[in-house]
Structure formats: C-alpha cells, structure tokens
Amino acid sequence: MIYRLLYTLLLSRFDAERVHRLTARGLIVVMRLSPVRRLLRALLAPRDPSLRVHALGLDFPSPLGLAAGFDKDAAGFDAYAALGFGCVEVGTITAQAQPGNASKRIFRLTRERALVNRMGFPNAGAVAAASRLSARTPDGTIVGVNVGKTRLATDAYADYRESVRRLAPHADYLVLNVSSPNTPGLRDMQTVDRLAELIAAVRAELAQAPRRPPLLVKIAPDLSDDDVDAIADLALRERLDGLIATNTTIDRGALCDPAAPDVPAEGGISGAPLRERALAVLRRVHARTHGQLTLISVGGIETADDAWERIRAGASLVQAYTGFVYGGPLWPGRINRGIARRVHEAGLCGVGEAVGTGAPVEQRARSAH
Numbered sequence: 001m002i003y004r005l006l007y008t009l010l011l012s013r014f015d016a017e018r019v020h021r022l023t024a025r026g027l028i029v030v031m032r033l034s035p036v037r038r039l040l041r042a043l044l045a046p047r048d049p050s051l052r053v054h055a056l057g058l059d060f061p062s063p064l065g066l067a068a069g070f071d072k073d074a075a076g077f078d079a080y081a082a083l084g085f086g087c088v089e090v091g092t093i094t095a096q097a098q099p100g101n102a103s104k105r106i107f108r109l110t111r112e113r114a115l116v117n118r119m120g121f122p123n124a125g126a127v128a129a130a131s132r133l134s135a136r137t138p139d140g141t142i143v144g145v146n147v148g149k150t151r152l153a154t155d156a157y158a159d160y161r162e163s164v165r166r167l168a169p170h171a172d173y174l175v176l177n178v179s180s181p182n183t184p185g186l187r188d189m190q191t192v193d194r195l196a197e198l199i200a201a202v203r204a205e206l207a208q209a210p211r212r213p214p215l216l217v218k219i220a221p222d223l224s225d226d227d228v229d230a231i232a233d234l235a236l237r238e239r240l241d242g243l244i245a246t247n248t249t250i251d252r253g254a255l256c257d258p259a260a261p262d263v264p265a266e267g268g269i270s271g272a273p274l275r276e277r278a279l280a281v282l283r284r285v286h287a288r289t290h291g292q293l294t295l296i297s298v299g300g301i302e303t304a305d306d307a308w309e310r311i312r313a314g315a316s317l318v319q320a321y322t323g324f325v326y327g328g329p330l331w332p333g334r335i336n337r338g339i340a341r342r343v344h345e346a347g348l349c350g351v352g353e354a355v356g357t358g359a360p361v362e363q364r365a366r367s368a369h
C-alpha cells in the first residue's frame with residue numbers, strides 16, 4: 001500500500017532505469033550496515049521449511065527467484081536475497097564490457113502492469129562480474145549466472161565460451177541466454193543445430209573448469225510450439241539440467257492496447273501480458289520432457305496464485321522481475337507466505353511435492369517413472 005502510493009506519486013514520474021539504479025544503489029549501501037542486514041533477513045527471509053526446494057543439486061530456501069536483468073553486474077545479489085528471494089540470477093553478463101543500447105531503454109506500461117525494455121545487455125563484462133562473485137561466501141545467496149553474446153562478437157560460440165570460462169567457477173548454476181530480443185541475431189541461436197553447437201562449445205569449456213555448475217538454457221515465448229518441442233527434445237538429448245521459460249515477448253498483440261501512444265515500437269514486453277504465453281510454454285515443455293528436466297518458469301508472475309499455478313504446471317522454481325518492480329520490496333515476502341499457505345492447505349509437507357500435480361494425469365504418471 002505504502003509502496004503503491006510512493007510508486008504512483010513519485011517513482012513513476014522519473015525515468016524507470018534511473019529509479020532502478022538509485023533504489024538498487026540505496027539498498028546495497030543500506031545493506032552494508034550489518035544490523036540492517038540482520039534485521040531485514042530476520043523479517044523477510046523465507047523461513048517456512050515448506051518453501052524449501054531441492055533442485056539442480058542445490059537447496060533453495062524458497063522457489064521464488066529474482067529473474068535475470070535486475071542485477072546485471074552481480075553487484076547486489078545479497079541485498080536482493082535479503083528481501084526474501086530464494087535465489088538471484090545475475091546477468092546477462094557478456095564476455096566483453098559493453099554500454100548496451102542508447103537510452104531511453106526501459107518503458108513502464110503501468111495500466112498493463114508491464115514493462116518494455118530494449119537494454120541490449122549493458123554490463124561491465126565477465127572479468128568484472130567474476131571478481132565480484134569470487135568474493136561471496138559459500139553458504140550465502142544462491143546465485144545463478146546468466147551469460148549472453150557480446151554485441152560486437154563475430155564468433156558467438158567463442159564469446160560464450162569466454163564468459164563460461166570466467167564465470168563457471170563462481171556460478172551455482174549457469175544459464176545460456178539465447179532469447180533476449182535486443183541483441184541482433186541472438187534469438188537465431190535457438191535453432192536446434194545452433195543451440196546444439198553452442199551447448200557442445202560450452203561443455204568443452206566446462207570440461208576444463210575447476211567446477212561444473214548445472215547448465216540451463218533460457219528460451220523465448222515467441223517460439224512456435226514446434227520449436228518449443230524441438231528445444232525440449234534437444235534439452236533431453238543433450239542432458240541439459242534445465243530450461244528457463246520465458247524471456248520477454250516481442251508480440252505487441254499480447255497487450256490490451258497495442259496501439260496506445262506510450263507503447264514503444266521496439267523492445268521486449270514483460271509482466272502481466274506475458275502471463276498466458278509463459279504458462280503455455282511451461283506446460284508444453286513439461287509435457288514434452290515428462291518431468292525429467294528442472295523447469296524454471298518466469299513471465300507475468302504477480303501473485304502467489306500465479307506462482308502456485310506454475311509450480312503445479314511443472315516448474316520446480318519460479319522467477320519474477322516486473323511483478324517485483326510493481327509490487328515493491330515487501331512483494332517477495334508476500335509471495336513466499338502465499339505459497340507456504342497453499343502448500344499447507346494442500347496437505348503437503350513441502351512445495352516440491354506440488355511440482356507438476358496440475359498436469360494431466362498421463363503426464364504425471366510418466367514423470368513418476
């Protein structure tokens with residue numbers, strides 16, 4: 001309520017990226033004070049044991065993670081986790097530092113409860129991120145590292161390999177982002193042949209790494225159903241650890257009012273308009289992979305009911321970006337409490353028992369084998 005008022009009266013009047021930068025910096029500075037950090041953790045950290053999820057070989061304190069793009073440079077993951085996220089996915093990080101697209105590049109569509117962004121992976125590069133990540137404590141926040149292609153790189157495979165070489169030692173899990181709409185040609189890497197080649201290149205790099213984190217691929221919501229199936233099959237064939245579905249959509253038809261004057265022509269849409277398609281892609285991938293892959297669902301999650309629906313549709317973990325922006329700092333705690341309540345109401349011991357229970361019976365039976 002207070003955040004909604006603050007958002008309407010103040011925050012929404014300033015450039016979205018500036019507000020993001022200032023609030024992120026403020027939170028990171030405040031969180032350096034250990035009494036504040038301890039207090040926030042005590043108040044907001046997920047404590048209900050029913051929220052714990054074992055996935056990707058890791059013990060997540062909650063299934064709710066902060067989606068990629070919020071902590072692009074791995075500068076504030078501990079601060080965000082203290083608000084109640086079970087995990088923070090940092091990035092997208094590219095091998096070389098780059099400025100991203102020209103501003104203005106984040107747009108709020110408040111009535112649609114959506115954002116449009118055309119950031120283009122601004123970040124300080126893999127070396128800088130690796131040095132920040134190397135300072136974290138082993139029992140601290142679970143951090144997924146999301147890597148993408150440097151815009152000017154001519155050899156995409158070598159570029160991903162360089163990021164992986166630098167970042168794999170510091171990642172709890174690693175994500176190949178081939179689905180952002182704001183780097184020219186990136187989404188073409190989602191064809192089965194190119195993706196297989198990318199996975200092979202990254203695996204060759206991981207074979208020489210001091211540790212091999214679980215490997216996932218993040219896909220776009222704008223793939224055809226056949227392409228979603230083909231990637232799901234590939235993920236099984238290649239023994240990927242998981243898939244993240246989905247990134248932002250370029251489909252303006254997802255909006256209630258695509259012709260509204262505040263809708264920019266370019267950029268990926270996130271938030272409420274993405275909800276249906278993200279859920280449909282999750283259901284499709286779950287049906288195709290029979291519960292054999294860890295699925296992370298992201299796109300349009302605003303409420304505990306949304307998160308619960310994704311979990312029952314087959315997601316072991318869920319993530320959000322836009323729901324957090326509109327919901328404010330107490331939003332992760334609200335979602336955690338809501339999920340825990342649904343676990344108890346369903347008579348389950350833990351959220352993991354709910355994964356896939358909303359899928360058609362024949363799929364559930366197959367995934368049990």
Ligand SMILES: Cc1cc2nc3c(=O)[nH]c(=O)nc-3n(C[C@H](O)[C@H](O)[C@H](O)COP(=O)(O)O)c2cc1C
Nearest residue numbers: 067068069091092117247270271299300320321322
């Ligand atoms: C401003 C902004 C920047 C983003 N940057 C990235 C990124 O760098 N890498 C990535 O994989 N996804 C990025 N995303 C996509 C989100 O991680 C997420 O997949 C998408 O927004 C859908 O979730 P949501 O509806 O909860 O926002 C970004 C989203 C937004 C709104």
